[in-house]
Amino acid sequence: MTDELTEITVVGDDKTGIVANITTLLFERGVNVVDIDQAIRDGMFRMTLRADTDEMVCTEATLRDALTELGDDLGVDIQLRFPTDREAKRIAVLVTKESHCLQAILESYATGELDAELSVVIGNHDDLKPLASQYDIPFVDVGDDSGIPNEDQILSVLDEYQIDLAVLARYMRILSPKIVFRYEDRIINVHPSLLPSFPGAAAYRQAKEEGVRIAGVTAHYVTTDLDQGPIITQRAFDVPDDTDVETIRNRGQPLEADALLEAVQLHLDNAVSVHRGRTGLRSGTDSSGYQLGMPADVETTQPDNPVDNRENLIDMPSESTQDIAND
Incomplete structure (x- = not known):
């Protein structure tokens, strides 16, 4: 059922009124909210809504515009993904200096085994830019001289390439809630x-x-x-x-x-x-x-005996039987 639902992700500073305003807008347009999940981390608010838009009384473009305008008013970022939006599969790979995982992904993409579009490689150092260039994949360096990444730039690149999945191929930096909340279950x-x-x-x-x-x-x-x-x-x-x-x-x-x-x-x-x-x-x-x-084939090397035969333990003293039942 989830695959047929529209996903709405809301990310921004925590404040009152966000949930009420968004759910009211959806209700007024005939959108049925099926599931809602919220989290707060380091003052950052995230809400993920899954909704049935089959009977909404407006077009997809109208709903998207209305949510964008509301997000601007509330000071939050609202992302809308209809089921048809998720049919495209665009990947960004984030890297630092280790090449082995990126190499495997690039080779899989080049041979057609990876059923997706490898759109961009993002690095907090430029060491792997030559490797990406060998496969004609754009490379964007988002790190300063110390390798500290600009997360606003990362988000901008992910948005520019309309990325569906971010792959951390030995990316040696911790992503903040600013990114993780926007791409939940997609990193x-x-x-x-x-x-x-x-x-x-x-x-x-x-x-x-x-x-x-x-x-x-x-x-x-x-x-x-x-x-x-x-x-x-x-x-x-x-x-x-x-x-x-x-x-x-x-x-x-x-x-x-x-x-x-x-x-x-x-x-x-x-x-x-x-x-x-x-x-x-x-x-x-x-x-x-x-x-x-x-x-x-590891199963063939695993011993399969002995194991507890609990049917033969029913005559044990009641205290021991109780211990077995509580295992």
């Missing part, structure tokens, strides 16, 4: 750990210092909580005894690209849904074309 990041373990910086070093035997990578939707967004795909790999951080990184980086590409394709295929901070495959999705976690 995908790859993190070099099996989240929720080792969030934040230097994840491979964290894995080494904690002495893990299995490390991994995670592609996830970005939220305002660092590295805590809904997980889409993961990959895992063994950590050899007494290995160093560089070896762990070399093992992980190809899997970063692999997990990120799969997460992007899942999003483009509209195969993944988000509910209460968790992802799931949409009903009717054929999962055989995806590798969400470990390869299927």
